[in-house]
Amino acid sequence: MRTKIALLEDIPVGKARIVSIPGGEEIALFNIEGKILALSNECPHDGGPLGEGTIEDCKVTCPWHGWEFNIATGACTNVEGEEAKRYDIEIENGEIFLVTKT
Numbered sequence: 001m002r003t004k005i006a007l008l009e010d011i012p013v014g015k016a017r018i019v020s021i022p023g024g025e026e027i028a029l030f031n032i033e034g035k036i037l038a039l040s041n042e043c044p045h046d047g048g049p050l051g052e053g054t055i056e057d058c059k060v061t062c063p064w065h066g067w068e069f070n071i072a073t074g075a076c077t078n079v080e081g082e083e084a085k086r087y088d089i090e091i092e093n094g095e096i097f098l099v100t101k102t
């Protein structure tokens with residue numbers, strides 16, 4: 001199933017935007033060099049907002065306690081074995097869709 005969640009023009013390169021998806025969950029959309037990637041907005045450590053974190057290359061640092069995540073894979077790069085949930089995204093005609101299995 002595809003759900004429209006944002007417009008491409010709303011997320012400048014190098015920035016993130018937090019959006020709510022059906023069901024109430026929040027995801028963080030990142031524009032990394034023109035490619036849109038999506039992680040849960042909820043840090044697996046203690047729920048910090050990853051969409052408000054510091055972005056550097058393809059890494060985001062949680063604003064609460066500094067856990068770092070590879071935005072492409074969700075893997076935590078400074079705490080072994082931890083990861084943020086990833087979401088599949090498709091772009092079409094300037095619109096961003098969340099892709100979920102039904």
Ligand code: FES
Nearest residue numbers: 043046048062065
């Ligand atoms: S809540 Fe993200 S590092 Fe603690």
